[in-house]
Amino acid sequence: MAMILRKIRDASAQKAHFRHNPGVSYRLTLMLSPKKPAAEPEFDSQHFRAALSQFATGVTVITTRDENGGFFGLTASSFNSVSLTPPLVLWSLGSHSRGLPLFSGNSHYVINVLAADQAALAERFASRADDRFHGVDFTLSQTGLPILGGVSAWFECHNRSRYPEGDHVIFVGEVERCAFEAKPALVFHGGRFAEIGV
Numbered sequence: 001m002a003m004i005l006r007k008i009r010d011a012s013a014q015k016a017h018f019r020h021n022p023g024v025s026y027r028l029t030l031m032l033s034p035k036k037p038a039a040e041p042e043f044d045s046q047h048f049r050a051a052l053s054q055f056a057t058g059v060t061v062i063t064t065r066d067e068n069g070g071f072f073g074l075t076a077s078s079f080n081s082v083s084l085t086p087p088l089v090l091w092s093l094g095s096h097s098r099g100l101p102l103f104s105g106n107s108h109y110v111i112n113v114l115a116a117d118q119a120a121l122a123e124r125f126a127s128r129a130d131d132r133f134h135g136v137d138f139t140l141s142q143t144g145l146p147i148l149g150g151v152s153a154w155f156e157c158h159n160r161s162r163y164p165e166g167d168h169v170i171f172v173g174e175v176e177r178c179a180f181e182a183k184p185a186l187v188f189h190g191g192r193f194a195e196i197g198v
């Protein structure tokens with residue numbers, strides 16, 4: 001009851017500051033019922049995956065240290081920007097990834113944005129290869145993590161926060177350093193790699 005009264009009070013407070021704009025109609029909806037859970041999906045995960053694949057993304061390789069002082073990296077297309085101030089980015093990692101304990105426990109990771117001619121690197125870092133870094137050209141970031149040679153941009157991130165959702169964990173990184181070189185980009189669309197840009 002107290003919650004309902006609070007909602008009504010908040011709603012009238014909003015109304016009090018409401019300036020009427022002639023010609024525009026408004027509807028004030030009071031949500032008195034508890035939030036309804038989502039309905040069951042009307043599709044299977046194959047259909048969902050196919051629909052998602054129509055969203056063209058860039059391709060990244062995200063690197064960190066492993067428990068033996070070596071490196072771990074994986075291909076990820078879930079990268080996106082979040083905030084300019086502070087500089088935040090996000091990406092998501094499957095809960096069954098071998099990298100989950102590493103990315104969860106380490107203080108930093110590097111997000112490498114692949115250039116158009118780097119599809120082979122994307123395949124390698126998505127493969128079951130034990131040493132994905134074998135023969136790969138890289139330098140070390142300020143925190144000692146791999147920055148791959150030839151990438152069009154990299155972001156060295158502090159591991160700011162993590163949000164488990166469904167079968168993935170969303171990582172939000174606070175960018176401490178980044179660099180770029182304008183180049184044609186590698187994109188992933190409809191389950192295939194393509195090239196785009198200058």
Ligand SMILES: Cc1cc2nc3c(=O)[nH]c(=O)nc-3n(C[C@H](O)[C@H](O)[C@H](O)COP(=O)(O)O)c2cc1C
Binds near residue numbers: 079123127
């Ligand atoms: C283009 C592409 C994009 C991918 N994006 C992601 C992603 O955003 N998150 C993720 O967890 N896996 C993603 N994967 C899958 C992982 O790269 C791969 O399945 C994973 O590295 C498997 O091994 P792991 O247990 O060593 O992580 C992607 C794969 C490809 C080919």
